[in-house]
Amino acid sequence: MESDILVVDDSAAIRKILQRVLRQTGMSIGAIHEAGDGVEAVETLKTRKVDLVLTDINMPRSDGLQLLAAIRGSAEWKHIPVVMITTEGGETKVADAVRLGASGYVRKPFTADQIKEKLTGFLEAVLP
Amino acid sequence: MTELENLIAECISASTVQVFSTMLEAQIGPCRVAVETGSPEANDGVVSFIGLAGSWAGAGSLACSPATACRACSQMLMTETTSVNDEVLDAVAELTNMIIGGVKTDLENHLGPLGLSIPTVVYGRNFKTKGAGSTEWVVCSFDWEGEQLVVKVCLAPSEEARFPHHLPGHVALEV
Numbered sequence: 001m002e003s004d005i006l007v008v009d010d011s012a013a014i015r016k017i018l019q020r021v022l023r024q025t026g027m028s029i030g031a032i033h034e035a036g037d038g039v040e041a042v043e044t045l046k047t048r049k050v051d052l053v054l055t056d057i058n059m060p061r062s063d064g065l066q067l068l069a070a071i072r073g074s075a076e077w078k079h080i081p082v083v084m085i086t087t088e089g090g091e092t093k094v095a096d097a098v099r100l101g102a103s104g105y106v107r108k109p110f111t112a113d114q115i116k117e118k119l120t121g122f123l124e125a126v127l128p
Numbered sequence: 129m130t131e132l133e134n135l136i137a138e139c140i141s142a143s144t145v146q147v148f149s150t151m152l153e154a155q156i157g158p159c160r161v162a163v164e165t166g167s168p169e170a171n172d173g174v175v176s177f178i179g180l181a182g183s184w185a186g187a188g189s190l191a192c193s194p195a196t197a198c199r200a201c202s203q204m205l206m207t208e209t210t211s212v213n214d215e216v217l218d219a220v221a222e223l224t225n226m227i228i229g230g231v232k233t234d235l236e237n238h239l240g241p242l243g244l245s246i247p248t249v250v251y252g253r254n255f256k257t258k259g260a261g262s263t264e265w266v267v268c269s270f271d272w273e274g275e276q277l278v279v280k281v282c283l284a285p286s287e288e289a290r291f292p293h294h295l296p297g298h299v300a301l302e303v
Contacts, residue, residue: 010246013219016205017151060246087229092241108226109150 002030003123004048008041008055008067009085014108018054018085018115025116027123038062042070045077052122054106057086057093065096072101081122085110129163129266132283135238136231136266137161140279143230144270147223152203156277159268164280168265172253173197174212176224179245180232186283187259188228190220194251196275212251221247227279235283 007018015034022029033048035041039062041055053071057064064084071077081103086093094105106118129137141159148156174197176190192200198209201219209216224247232242250257259265259282267280 011218011222011225012215013201013205013222020206058244058246087225087232087244108229109147111150 002028003051004031004033005029006033006035006041006044006048006050006053006055008035008038008053008059008064010036010056010059012036014056014085021110021112021115024112025119027116027120029123038064038067038070041067045071045080050077050080052119053080053082054119055082055084057084057097065093065100068097068100068102081125083118083122129161133163133264133266136235136281136283137268139231139234140227140266140268140281142234143227144268144277144279146230147226148272151223151226152200154203154272157271159270159279162267162269164265164267167258168256170254170256171250174217174220174249174251175257176220176247176249177257178224178228178247180228180242180281180283181245181286182242183240183286184235184242184283185286186263186281188224188231188281189257189265189279190224190227191278191280192220193275196272196277197251199273199275217249217251221249224249228281231281239283 005022007015009015019032022032033044035044037059055064055067068082071080071082084097084102084105085108086105087108097105103122104118106114145156148154171191173193178188180186180188194212197212197216197220200223201209201216204219229244232244236242263282265280265282267278270277
């Protein structure tokens with residue numbers, strides 16, 4: 001059984017890198033959907049099967065914290081693991097994300113091993 | 129150079145080396161450090177800016193030639209890029225975000241919480257950039273495969289940081 005992942009970042013470069021890194025991890029990954037911000041991510045969640053969300057925090061229009069709040073506030077999506085990606089070393093936004101129900105976070109710059117280490121447990125947990 | 133300028137230079141160097149190593153799988157050499165006080169020279173190429181705000185405020189910047197921007201993009205995204213396009217500008221913006229984000233994280237241990245804006249990238253010829261007011265930049269110039277890449281940061285205390293009691297537990301720095 002493969003997991004479908006939604007990657008949310010306003011940077012097309014980072015979305016492309018994450019696509020590559022996720023494939024490099026060797027995890028059983030099916031579709032990798034992309035969204036440029038929280039609004040696009042919510043639209044994707046409405047129409048696609050998503051097993052895990054990997055989202056940047058700082059984005060224009062609707063940021064990662066707003067997206068996280070929308071997911072945790074939805075009866076349909078609240079079980080989906082949400083892993084935050086951030087350049088923010090400061091604890092404030094990470095603490096905000098944890099308080100809102102983030103499953104974990106990855107700091108940029110990241111390696112494929114770090115992504116794999118962060119996501120493996122969540123993907124195993126959501127698959128039957 | 130002041131203690132703060134030395135600290136900023138160390139943070140820029142460490143962050144740039146780490147980002148290049150992790151995201152580009154590239155080694156970048158040690159940097160030459162200078163303090164830029166006057167009006168900077170005109171630029172040709174790609175320049176990216178990102179704002180820093182908090183008890184200290186300022187900006188970070190990354191500048192390089194179009195060829196270096198294309199090489200960075202190619203190594204980051206593992207694609208072949210020979211001319212500056214949206215993908216290249218996006219990659220440079222993200223490089224700036226990660227490098228200055230790392231500098232911000234290190235500096236927060238000394239200066240307190242700082243915020244980071246979304247980066248802006250400029251590409252062109254013979255243009256000048258200038259911050260508002262009389263700003264000093266700590267400039268780190270790196271050699272990367274025969275080309276130069278310049279990362280610089282300016283920071284000044286905002287109003288609340290002018291009063292030491294607002295920075296409990298932080299290292300006193302000469303400014």
